[in-house]
Amino acid sequence: MAVALIIGGCAFYLGRSTAGSQGTQAATAPAASSAGERKVLYWHDPMVPGQKFDKPGKSPFMDMQLQPVYADEASDSGVKVSSQVQQNLGIRTAMVERAEVSSTFDAVGTVQFDERLNVAVQTRTAGYLERLNVRAPMERVAKGQALGTVFAPEWLGPLNELIALKRSGASAELVAAAKERTRAMSIPADLVRQAEEGATPPQARYTLVAPANGVVAELGVREGVAVSPGMTLFRIAxxxxxxAVAEVPEAQAIRLARGQKVSAMLQADSSQTFTGTLQEILPQVNSATRTLQARFEVDNKGGKLVPGMLLRLQVAGASSSRLVVPAEAVIRTGTRAVVIVRKDNGAFEPRDVQLGADFGDQLEIVQGLVEGDQVVASGQFLVDSEARLRSVLGSLAAAQPASAPAPASAPAAYSAQGKVEAVDADSMTLAHGPITELKWPAMTMRFNKPSPTAFADVKPGDTVRFEFKKKGDEHELVSVHRMGGAK
Incomplete structure (x- = not known):
């Protein structure tokens, strides 16, 4: 019995000691928790970070709960996104780097004759075209090929005179004067030599030959017609x-310089390639397309290129070191260019940048970023639709700290467009369209007026744009504007 009492006493003592220890720990646990609790400065909607609230609740802007902002992260700018959300949205970042790039771009050029190679075939005397060897335009001719035969009756007199002087043994001065007269009448030297030899009757015919290889771009005569001095009979190209004449946009034309090399290939057969050089940028801008014409000289020794063909031109520019980012990382809002930068603390913030040259899948950054910055390259448009994202970015960039937190209970105002059905002293009945924020379909309903004299100029039948807010179980009008009129 004594042993049992001793054992019971020890158990009682141990039980009190254990309970006391646990009670002490339980008493100190809340204090420790309270001591380690993060201090909440305010609550906000991450999609509208400029607006602050003094207590938690549902966001008046989005269908989501307000998020707390703690004192230890209040100094951080930007928006933080958890790693899980980043993975779900497929957010991918890229590093801003300096790379060696060249201002190479592609263009389409139309083949034209090089007008500097054009030559004209004319006659310097009156006569008749006795024979025509080339009878159609665009025929190919070789240098020295006969084009036609001209009979010049006016040459008979000077040639016969020269023959008579030679046969009569006239003085050298008279013979020289006769020869000078033949040169003044542009009589070919071969005919003059034949007349001096006197072996054959004088010939007043001569053959027109092609002065260069090419095609007959212009045929100005037909067989049997009369010709006159200075008349162009043939034009050979x-x-x-x-x-190769290409239309080049203004933004690319300023990067061109005479002498730049170009590689060209046929639009119809890319296996046939050619080389060329930029010869001229014509000093005229097409006001409709805002382009300039660039003229490239392309080698065509094989004669495969003819006017009217299309060439794909690749213009190679000089290489230089530039700061570049992936083109997909830049969001163009129309008035500015924005990138989403990932900071060292993991937060994301929008940043305006100034763009330079466009290199296809890369864009040059002139101002706004430095080498080594991390930018979001994909996933920025998965947060919301493109239009909503741009709106959010604009709000982030222009957000200013509020002087005092707005009460969470402040009612939100909603706007819609509708037609006035009836107007009473204390209310107005409106037939309005769908209101997305409240998930209302199009319907006709009654709205309270803030006072009997409010909106006195609004009459039944008016089409209006109005704003309203919830007031208890009722809806009260804030403003009513007639479409095209004053309030």
């Missing part, structure tokens, strides 16, 4: 070199 050379084909050893051709022009």
């Amino acid at each position: 050379g084909l050893e070199k051709v022009w």
Whole structure:
């Protein structure tokens, strides 16, 4: 019995000691928790970070709960996104780097004759075209090929005179004067030599030959017609070199310089390639397309290029070191260019940048970023639709700290457009369209007026744009504007 009492006493003592220890720990636990609790400065909607609230609740802007902002992160700018959300949205970042890039771009050029290679075939005397060897335009001719035969009756007199002087043994001065007269009448030297030899009757015919290789771009005569001095009978266009004329946008034209090399290939057959050089940028801008014409000289020794063909031109510019980002990382809002930068603390913030040259899948950054910055390259548009994202970015960039937190209970105002059905002293009945924020379909309903004299100029039948807010179980009008009129 004594042993049992001793054992019971020890158990009682141990039980009190254990309970006392646990009670002490339980008493100190809240204090420790309170001591380690993060201090909440305010609550906000992450999609509208400029607006602050003094207590938790549902966001008046989005269908979501307000998020707390703690004192230890209040100094951080930007928006933080958890790693899980980043993975779900597929957010991918890229580093801003300096790379060696060249201002290479592609263009389409139309083949034209190189007008510097054009030559004209004329006659310097009156006569008749007895024979025509080339009878159609665009025929290919070779240098020295006969084009036609001209009979010049006016040459008979000077040639016969020269023959008579030679046969009569006239003085050298008279013979020299006769020869000078033949040169003044542009009589070919071969005919003059034949007349001096006197072996054959004088010939007043001569053959027109092609002065260069090419095609007959212009045929100005027909067989048997009369010709006169200075008349262009043929115009031959050379084909050893051709022009490729391309329409180049203004933004790219300023990067061109005479002498730049170009590689070209046929639009119809990319296996046939050619080389060329930029010869001229024509000093005229097309007001409709805002482009300039660039004239490239392309080698055509094989004669495969003819006017009217299309060439794909690749213009190679000089290489230089530039700061670049992926083109997909830049959001163009129309008035500015924005990138989403990932900071060292993991937060994201929008940043305005100034763009330079466009290199296709990369864009040059002139101002706004430094080498080593991390920018969001994909996933920025998965947060919301493109239009909503741009709106959020604009709010982030222009957000200013509020002087005092707005009460969470402040009613939100909603706007819609509708037609006035009836107007009473204390209310107005409106037929309005759907209101997305409240998930209302189009319907006709009654709205309270803030006072009997409010909106006195609004009459039944008016089309209006109005704003209202909830007031208890009722809806009260804030403003009513007639479409095209004053309030």
